[in-house]
Amino acid sequence: MNAPPAGLAEEYSLALREYFADGGEAALERAYELGRQAQLEGLGVLELAALHQAALASVLRRRSDNAQIAHRAAEVFAESLAPFEMATRRFQEANTLLSDRNEGLEQQIEAARREERRKGEFVCQMGHEVRTLLASVLGALWTLESGRAGPLSDEAQQLAAATYRKGQRLVHLVNDALEREKIESGAVRFALRPVELRPLLERAVETSEPNASRHGVALVLGAPLSSATLRADGERLLQALKTLLSNAIRFSPPGETVVVGSSRRGPAIRVAVTDHGPAIPQDLREHVFATFTPADPVLAVERAGRGRGLSTSRAIVERLGGRVGIDSGTEKGTTFYFDLPEWRGDALTGNDSGGARA
Amino acid sequence: MPDRPLKRILMLDDDPDLLGVVVLALSGLGGYTVEACAFPAEGLERARSFAPDLILLDVMMPGMDGFTTLQALRRIETTVDTPVVLVTAVVEPSDLALYDELGVAGVVPKPFDPGTLPETLEELWKDHLVGRRLGTRLAEVDGAS
Numbered sequence: 001m002n003a004p005p006a007g008l009a010e011e012y013s014l015a016l017r018e019y020f021a022d023g024g025e026a027a028l029e030r031a032y033e034l035g036r037q038a039q040l041e042g043l044g045v046l047e048l049a050a051l052h053q054a055a056l057a058s059v060l061r062r063r064s065d066n067a068q069i070a071h072r073a074a075e076v077f078a079e080s081l082a083p084f085e086m087a088t089r090r091f092q093e094a095n096t097l098l099s100d101r102n103e104g105l106e107q108q109i110e111a112a113r114r115e116e117r118r119k120g121e122f123v124c125q126m127g128h129e130v131r132t133l134l135a136s137v138l139g140a141l142w143t144l145e146s147g148r149a150g151p152l153s154d155e156a157q158q159l160a161a162a163t164y165r166k167g168q169r170l171v172h173l174v175n176d177a178l179e180r181e182k183i184e185s186g187a188v189r190f191a192l193r194p195v196e197l198r199p200l201l202e203r204a205v206e207t208s209e210p211n212a213s214r215h216g217v218a219l220v221l222g223a224p225l226s227s228a229t230l231r232a233d234g235e236r237l238l239q240a241l242k243t244l245l246s247n248a249i250r251f252s253p254p255g256e257t258v259v260v261g262s263s264r265r266g267p268a269i270r271v272a273v274t275d276h277g278p279a280i281p282q283d284l285r286e287h288v289f290a291t292f293t294p295a296d297p298v299l300a301v302e303r304a305g306r307g308r309g310l311s312t313s314r315a316i317v318e319r320l321g322g323r324v325g326i327d328s329g330t331e332k333g334t335t336f337y338f339d340l341p342e343w344r345g346d347a348l349t350g351n352d353s354g355g356a357r358a
Numbered sequence: 359m360p361d362r363p364l365k366r367i368l369m370l371d372d373d374p375d376l377l378g379v380v381v382l383a384l385s386g387l388g389g390y391t392v393e394a395c396a397f398p399a400e401g402l403e404r405a406r407s408f409a410p411d412l413i414l415l416d417v418m419m420p421g422m423d424g425f426t427t428l429q430a431l432r433r434i435e436t437t438v439d440t441p442v443v444l445v446t447a448v449v450e451p452s453d454l455a456l457y458d459e460l461g462v463a464g465v466v467p468k469p470f471d472p473g474t475l476p477e478t479l480e481e482l483w484k485d486h487l488v489g490r491r492l493g494t495r496l497a498e499v500d501g502a503s
Contacts, residue, residue, distance in 0.1 A: 124450070131447035132373075132418070135468035139379030142472045148382050171469055182450070 006220050009051055013058040017217030021060050048282040120185045127178040138167045190233040190319055194343040197228040201260055204238055208245040222261035229343040230271050232320045240313035244273040244336045251277035265339050272337035279329040289314040289324050364483040368410035369394045370401040372419040379472050388476030398422035402430050409436040417446040441486040
């Protein structure tokens with residue numbers, strides 16, 4: 001900060017005194033020019049204020065009608081300050097508005113989170129209640145079907161057996177909904193690490209082998225990509241892959257093969273499970289991985305022999321930053337696949353927080 | 359320790375229908391001597407006189423829940439160290455961790471296949487005899503693929 005040049009303060013005071021002594025516009029213009037000159041000299045705000053203050057004080061010392069001058073000076077100051085005051089007021093208003101909106105948004109977000117938690121708790125409680133009741137229902141059906149409650153006619157025995165199987169499907173549905181809820185709500189933590197593709201595919205095929213041979217289906221592992229490493233949680237991904245395999249096996253005609261393949265798709269790696277089960281009509285494909293289950297399409301999907309556990313697989317793959325898809329009705333058969341990011345050694349160091357929603 | 363066979367099983371669950379099924383499955387298929395009780399307080403009395411080898415215990419029961427019942431069982435001379443297997447639909451990982459802290463011998467998730475229940479209990483019994491308890495052992499969910 002600089003001090004006002006010598007003489008400038010004196011000249012400025014003189015000009016103001018003249019103006020207040022009815023020196024007219026010329027005196028005011030001279031004062032204005034001197035004020036500008038002071039600005040051009042690079043004086044800081046405080047120095048300028050001190051300059052004006054000193055000049056006004058010198059005017060007041062020399063005049064008897066101090067009150068009038070003071071009033072006038074106040075008016076001059078008020079006028080010059082008015083734009084700043086208005087700007088400040090608008091700024092404050094905008095600030096208040098923004099902070100109100102912010103608060104509103106925060107409340108909305110909090111309400112959405114509460115609703116999400118409430119939904120999650122509801123799904124869990126409902127799931128536990130349903131499973132508890134199913135224990136009784138399935139137990140009773142088992143008693144009937146196994147003949148332990150007395151002999152049944154063939155027809156009644158078949159009915160009990162069929163109902164027992166449907167009850168077990170209901171258990172799967174409920175377990176699936178609970179599992180999906182846990183994954184989507186972030187209650188399940190995902191540890192993202194480099195996962196080598198080949199051993200993962202081998203493990204999935206190996207653990208699904210007994211299931212495949214029960215259904216008379218052959219599992220074939222296509223040549224996996226060499227040195228491909230996924231960015232994933234190995235155990236969770238294995239769970240998703242086993243679900244794809246389980247579905248493919250369940251709905252393959254006996255004697256057919258289910259092929260597990262892999263390929264590169266741009267920056268992603270695709271893992272695909274292809275079977276020769278019934279094709280999935282185009283209009284039902286979007287429902288196969290559906291989280292929500294609008295009754296008719298999903299029933300149709302189930303009847304077409306698809307859909308069990310797939311929404312959980314989708315939730316897992318999406319939490320891992322990938323996507324799922326279907327190709328069906330081609331000469332090759334039906335392919336369920338997921339594309340996952342490849343591991344880039346330096347890009348990631350730690351664990352998923354587990355809190356993010358896909 | 360010689361391999362003492364599992365013979366006497368007590369089940370406490372507030373659902374009498376399920377008790378009926380379990381009694382049928384365990385006595386009919388497994389050949390065990392089974393006592394079943396739908397009221398925890400009565401079950402504690404039964405535990406005292408019956409002296410079971412293993413106890414199947416529901417968690418959510420009105421009046422006295424499974425945890426309180428478990429504590430009470432530990433104060434009864436005949437069941438002070440009897441292995442307790444929880445039979446419950448609540449088997450989230452956080453719940454399993456809690457059950458493990460309580461020192462239960464295993465967990466059978468509801469619903470379960472009554473036909474394979476004797477096998478499941480035999481495995482848990484074997485684990486108990488060798489003192490193996492590496493975390494709460496969760497019996498396979500019926501029909502899970």
